Amino acid sequence: MSSHSENPALQHHFDDLKQQYEAANMGMWAFLAQEIMFFGGLFSGYAVYRYKYLAAFIEGSNHLPIFWGALNTVVLIASSFTVAMAVRAAQLGRAKSLFNWIISTMVLGVAFLGIKSIEYADKYHHGLIPGANFTYDSPMAGQLKIFFSFYFVMTGMHALHMIIGIGLMIWLIPKIRRGAFTAEYYSPIENFGLYWHFVDIVWIFLFPLLYLIGREPWIQL
Amino acid sequence: MTTTSTTEAPSASGHLADPDVNYLNNEYGIKSWLLSLDHKRIGLLYLIMTTVFFVVGGIGAALIRIELMTPGGDLLEADTYNKMFTMHGVAMIFFFLIPSVPAVIGNFVLPIMIGAKDVAFPKLNLLSWYCYMVGGGLATFAIIAGGIDTGWTFYTPYSTTYANGYVSVALFGVFINGFSGILTGVNFMTTVHKMRAPGMTWFRLPLFIWAQYATSLIMILGTPVVAITLLLVVLERVFHIGIFDPALGGDPILFQHLFWFYSHPAVYIMIVPGFGVMSEVIACFSRKRIFGYSFVAFSSLAIAVLGFIVWGHHMFTTGQSIYAGMVFSFLTFLIAVPTAVKIFNWTATLYRGSVSMESPMLYAMGFMGLFLIGGLTGLFLSTMATDIHLHDTYFVVAHFHYVMVGGMVMAYLCGLHFWWPKMTGRMYSEVMAKTSAVLIFMGFNLTFFPQFVLGYLGMPRRYHVYPDEFQILHVASTAGATVLGIGYLVLFICLVSSLINGAKAGPNPWGAKGLEWMIESPPTPHNFHETPVVTFEAYAYEEEDTLLPVPGDGQTTGAVSH
Numbered sequence: 001m002s003s004h005s006e007n008p009a010l011q012h013h014f015d016d017l018k019q020q021y022e023a024a025n026m027g028m029w030a031f032l033a034q035e036i037m038f039f040g041g042l043f044s045g046y047a048v049y050r051y052k053y054l055a056a057f058i059e060g061s062n063h064l065p066i067f068w069g070a071l072n073t074v075v076l077i078a079s080s081f082t083v084a085m086a087v088r089a090a091q092l093g094r095a096k097s098l099f100n101w102i103i104s105t106m107v108l109g110v111a112f113l114g115i116k117s118i119e120y121a122d123k124y125h126h127g128l129i130p131g132a133n134f135t136y137d138s139p140m141a142g143q144l145k146i147f148f149s150f151y152f153v154m155t156g157m158h159a160l161h162m163i164i165g166i167g168l169m170i171w172l173i174p175k176i177r178r179g180a181f182t183a184e185y186y187s188p189i190e191n192f193g194l195y196w197h198f199v200d201i202v203w204i205f206l207f208p209l210l211y212l213i214g215r216e217p218w219i220q221l
Numbered sequence: 222m223t224t225t226s227t228t229e230a231p232s233a234s235g236h237l238a239d240p241d242v243n244y245l246n247n248e249y250g251i252k253s254w255l256l257s258l259d260h261k262r263i264g265l266l267y268l269i270m271t272t273v274f275f276v277v278g279g280i281g282a283a284l285i286r287i288e289l290m291t292p293g294g295d296l297l298e299a300d301t302y303n304k305m306f307t308m309h310g311v312a313m314i315f316f317f318l319i320p321s322v323p324a325v326i327g328n329f330v331l332p333i334m335i336g337a338k339d340v341a342f343p344k345l346n347l348l349s350w351y352c353y354m355v356g357g358g359l360a361t362f363a364i365i366a367g368g369i370d371t372g373w374t375f376y377t378p379y380s381t382t383y384a385n386g387y388v389s390v391a392l393f394g395v396f397i398n399g400f401s402g403i404l405t406g407v408n409f410m411t412t413v414h415k416m417r418a419p420g421m422t423w424f425r426l427p428l429f430i431w432a433q434y435a436t437s438l439i440m441i442l443g444t445p446v447v448a449i450t451l452l453l454v455v456l457e458r459v460f461h462i463g464i465f466d467p468a469l470g471g472d473p474i475l476f477q478h479l480f481w482f483y484s485h486p487a488v489y490i491m492i493v494p495g496f497g498v499m500s501e502v503i504a505c506f507s508r509k510r511i512f513g514y515s516f517v518a519f520s521s522l523a524i525a526v527l528g529f530i531v532w533g534h535h536m537f538t539t540g541q542s543i544y545a546g547m548v549f550s551f552l553t554f555l556i557a558v559p560t561a562v563k564i565f566n567w568t569a570t571l572y573r574g575s576v577s578m579e580s581p582m583l584y585a586m587g588f589m590g591l592f593l594i595g596g597l598t599g600l601f602l603s604t605m606a607t608d609i610h611l612h613d614t615y616f617v618v619a620h621f622h623y624v625m626v627g628g629m630v631m632a633y634l635c636g637l638h639f640w641w642p643k644m645t646g647r648m649y650s651e652v653m654a655k656t657s658a659v660l661i662f663m664g665f666n667l668t669f670f671p672q673f674v675l676g677y678l679g680m681p682r683r684y685h686v687y688p689d690e691f692q693i694l695h696v697a698s699t700a701g702a703t704v705l706g707i708g709y710l711v712l713f714i715c716l717v718s719s720l721i722n723g724a725k726a727g728p729n730p731w732g733a734k735g736l737e738w739m740i741e742s743p744p745t746p747h748n749f750h751e752t753p754v755v756t757f758e759a760y761a762y763e764e765e766d767t768l769l770p771v772p773g774d775g776q777t778t779g780a781v782s783h
Contacts, residue, residue, distance in 0.1 A: 013339035013416075015752065023341040023415040030407040030441055038445035041479055045453070045464065048475055131460025142469035149462035153453065 009185040021187045028191040032198050035161075039202055042157065046150050046209065053143040054214070060147030061215035063128060065119065069211040072115050073203065079108035080200045087193040093183035099176050102189075105196065106169045109162055116159055123148070151210055158206060161199045168192050243646070243743040258343035259746060264328035265644070266350050267320055274316035274357060277364075279706070281309030286668075286702040289695045294685050302685035303370035310373025311364075315395050316357050318629055319487060322494035323440075324349070324405055326636045327433050329644055331409060333737040333744065334427050336418025336753045341411040342404075349404035356398025363391035372683065374484070377465035377476040381457040389458050392451045399448040402490070406440030409433050418736070420755035427735055427759050428517050432497025435521035439486045439493070439528060447483030450476065474539050481532035489528040491625060492592075493521055495632025496563055499585055502639050503567045505733040506582035507574025510760040513566045520559035527556045537608045546605050553603035560596055564589065579731065580654035584635030587662040591627025595620060598673065613683075616676025619669045627665055634661070634712065641716060642730045646743040647723030653715035660708030667701025734761050 007017055014020040050057045086101035120129075127135030129152065130145045138144070172192060175181065181189055244261045254262055284305045288296045297305060332340050340346050363369055367387040371380040380388050413426070413434050454476065456462050463469035465476045504511045511517055533541060533549030567589065576582070598620040601607045611617060642648055671694040676682075680691050687695070729738040736753060737744075757764070 011343075012747075013337065013341075013343065019415060023411050026414055027342055027345075027407055027411040030410050031403075034403050034407065034441045034445045037442050038449050041446040041449035041482075045475060045479070048472070049464075052472075053470065130462045131456075142463060145463045145469055146471060149456075149460075149464050153456060153462070153464075157449075 007185065009180070009182075017184055021185075024187040024191055025194075028194050032194065035198060039154075039157065042150070042154050043205070043209075046154065049143075049146050049150065053140075053146065056140045056143035057147050058214040058216075059140060060144055060151065061211060061213070063123075063126070064151070064211045064215075065122070066211055068115055068119050069207050072112050073207050075108050075112045075115065076200045076203050079105050079112070080197055082108060083193045083196045087186070087190050090181050090186035090189040091183060093181075093186075095176060095179055095181070098181065098189065099173070102169055102173060102176060106166055109166050109169075113159060113162055113166075116155065120152075154206055154210065158199065158202050161202070165192075165196050165199055168195070242745060243741060244746045245646075245743050247746045256347070258339070258347055260328050260332050260340050260343065260346060261644070261744060261748075263346050263350055264325055267324040267328060267353070270350075270354065270357065271317050271321050271325060274312045277361070278309050278312035278317055279709070281305045281312065282702065283706065285309060286699040288685050289687075290692075290699045292687050292689050292692050297685060299685060300370060301368075303372075303683070304364075304368035306683060307369050307372055308364050311360055311369070311391065311395070313625075314373055314487075314491075315398055316353070316360065318491040318625060319402060320353060320405075321491075321633045322498060322629070322636060323409070323433060323436055323490070324353070324401070326498065326633070326640060327405075327409060327436075327494060330640055330737050331430065331433055332412060332416065333740065333748050334430055334735060335413065335416060336421050336736050336749065336755060337412060337416035338747045338749065338752075340408045341416055342408050345404045345408050349401040349408070352397055352401035352404065356394045356396070356401065359394030359397065360391050361394075363387040363394065366390075374480065375451065375454060375476075376480075377454060377457070377473040378467060381454055381465050381473075386458075389455050392455050396448050396451045396455070399444045399451075402440045402444045403448075406437035406444070410437040410441065413437075418753050418755055421736075422755075424515065424518075425755060425757070425759050426518075427497075428500035428511060428514065428521075429494075429497035431518040432493050432495075432500070432521045435525035436490055436493045438522070438525045439490050442529070443483040443486040443490070446479060447487075450479040450483070453479075474536070474541070477536055477539060478532070481535045482529070485532040485535065486525075486528040488621075488624070489524055491629045492632075493524055495588070495629045495636075496521060498632045498636035498639070499563075499567060499588060501733075501735070502581045502585045502635055503570050504760040504762065505639070505731050506579060506585070507571050507576050508732075508762045509570050509574040510758070510762060511566065512569035512572075513562075514759065516562050517566050520562040523559040524556060527552065527559070531556060531603075534603050534608075537605050538612050543605075550603055550605050554600065557596065557600060564593060564596075580649075580651055580658055581635050581639040581731075583655055583658040584631050584638060587658060588628060588631040588635060591623055591631060591662075591665065595623030595625075595628055598623065611676060613681055614676035615672040615680045615682055618682050619672035619676060622669045622672070627669070631661070634658075637716070639731070640737075641719070642726030643737055643742050643744070645720060645723070646726050646741075647719045648726045648730060649715050649719035649723055653711060653718075657708050657712035657715055660704055660711060662708075664701050664704030664706070664708050668698050668705055669701070671695075671697045671701070735759070 010017055010020060014023070082101050082104040086098055086105060089095075089097040089101055123129050124133055127133050128148050130149045134141075134145055134148070136144055169192070172188060175188070244259055248257075254266065257263060257266075284297060285302070288294070288302060288305075294302070328340070328346065332338065364387075367385055369384065369388050369391045371384050371388055375388070375392060380392075413430055417426075453462075453464055457465050457471075463471045465471045465473050467473060500511050500517060531549055531553045533545055534553045537546050537550075578586075598616070602611055602617060602620060638649070638654055675691055675694045675698075678691070680687055726742045728740060728742050730742075731738070734757075736749075736755070739753070740748060
């Protein structure tokens with residue numbers, strides 16, 4: 001249709017921006033459903049072994065520092081706030097404010113990964129990384145190795161999603177500065193927000209499952 | 222995006238004046254194909270590559286069948302034999318069957334059927350093809366470099382602890398390829414929801430779309446589970462993390478649960494789009510609306526949902542709880558219900574229809590018979606007591622080949638013949654096409670029916686040597702495979718030669734109903750000159766000329782004069 005050339009953001013195969021927005025939005029939700037199943041496989045594996053080797057899993061939890069985990073939870077929840085504000089700024093067409101909120105989200109995301117790497121380094125020094133350096137010596141060592149395998153695969157997959165999220169922000173920032181997003185066209189920001197919230201929610205499940213439940217309180221604070 | 226839309230936009234308006242511009246000749250050069258965002262071109266890219274993998278898998282099958290002509294191991298050693306059936310399974314399942322109907326035929330006709338210019342996310346569509354290519358490349362590398370001998374199922378702990386190092390590469394290839402399916406699923410689901418033309422309500426959709434929708438659901442919800450599972454196997458191999466390693470307390474059976482949680486639904490990823498093709502073809506060549514449209518539509522969704530809760534029937538002999546086995550067995554029986562609904566409704570559609578046996582219909586008839594046998598023998602395997610006897614025998618091999626080859630491949634070839642004139646603008650030789658359909662049907666039965674008997678008599682799968690008394694059946698099977706191979710060859714020559722000397726097809730060679738038959742063959746780059754407005758039901762074969770969807774555009778409607 002001839003109206004296609006009206007808004008430069010409108011892709012040729014859509015009738016109007018509303019259809020394009022709804023499609024992008026739905027595509028993101030479908031993608032997130034896929035993500036839930038991806039992590040779901042890990043969570044069910046975790047559940048099976050927690051049920052089988054409860055003692056080892058509690059022992060494993062005792063080796064995880066609540067302080068860093070809790071701090072990271074705060075960091076991520078804060079980043080959920082900043083990304084929500086970024087979407088709000090995009091909807092209102094405030095480019096400057098959008099830029100600031102995205103930068104804050106990115107800073108918080110990087111902070112999360114920084115804290116995570118402190119924890120990983122700590123695990124390495126204590127010989128608790130299966131495959132790289134695992135020196136834990138006890139009759140439960142094999143089962144504890146499984147716990148730490150889940151710890152690293154789950155938090156590693158989560159961290160990978162954080163890195164992808166940060167990459168997406170790096171991709172978005174030049175567009176934001178160019179003024180590509182307006183009150184009429186902001187679906188990339190909104191969909192990025194959805195993705196980022198999803199990654200946060202995964203952590204909201206990971207933190208209690210790995211760090212908190214069943215452990216002795218306040219050890220290694 | 223902006224660059225492509227500016228190059229395409231002027232030509233799109235030019236089409237109104239120039240009917241000779243179509244999606245095949247609007248741009249030339251290798252780049253215009255490899256970077257194409259046109260769903261039709263991406264469909265053809267998939268067509269070419271799935272055919273390549275079909276040949277790779279077929280070579281594996283040929284070597285297997287030649288080896289099995291004699292009871293001893295003459296042609297292949299045990300290791301090579303293992304690598305051959307693994308290559309056959311991996312190539313056929315992950316790189317041919319799963320992408321064939323959705324990614325080849327679905328990509329081509331799905332947007333057109335709903336009156337859209339393209340899928341919702343053309344770039345993701347292209348990305349999905351590249352995921353497929355990278356995954357396929359890695360798997361091919363693994364096969365060439367050292368071969369993998371785990372079987373396509375990659376069962377632990379063999380795949381994690383004992384098999385050679387190329388298993389990781391192959392697994393990673395299948396992992397990457399998984400994203401191709403996920404992206405296709407996300408794309409199709411969104412397209413069906415958001416891109417339908419005005420008036421194209423849910424219950425006016427062709428049943429092929431319902432089937433693709435159900436398939437997308439499985440792709441989105443199932444594939445990520447096998448992705449993470451295969452990734453865990455890779456990590457287990459590389460870092461010895463212990464999750465599937467019994468020596469550390471890990472549980473190899475967990476792998477089977479996670480694997481079949483995807484891989485059983487994956488069977489429906491393969492077959493449900495084939496059901497969709499059947500509905501289109503049977504309606505067209507019976508000149509009747511599909512009997513019980515909404516039942517057929519919802520049976521696809523029912524199969525998609527039920528498919529997720531039956532995986533345990535692959536594991537009756539693993540020591541899983543007998544009560545779990547009973548539940549899985551019962552749920553598996555339930556799947557027969559929506560499947561039977563389809564078969565009965567297609568049969569009822571034929572009843573008092575004006576049936577004509579053009580080659581697509583011949584394939585459809587072949588599908589009906591073979592899939593019926595495949596489905597019914599599935600009931601033997603979902604019954605726990607009989608499964609104990611038949612488990613891991615040639616009965617299983619014959620069963621899933623009847624479903625996958627007799628069902629799915631027949632449906633795929635049926636769809637390919639049906640939409641070939643639309644894709645290429647050319648008609649193939651009807652005589653050759655019918656010959657190949659008959660050869661394939663006969664060759665297939667001769668190959669796989671003896672395997673039911675072999676399995677019942679106790680021949681286990683995946684062995685290259687066997688007792689002498691099985692030889693006669695194996696020779697029959699190999700003879701059948703030869704006929705089958707010749708059938709495929711005839712088919713290939715038939716379709717390829719149509720590109721060279723086929724007659725021009727015209728917009729609607731079959732007199733079929735549906736949006737895709739109202740546009741030129743081959744379609745223009747944007748499919749429709751103007752967004753069509755749908756005022757008719759699907760399969761309106763019994764109504765006269767309701768097909769005037771495009772106001773003020775003589776070209777499109779002119780194509781459907783009767």
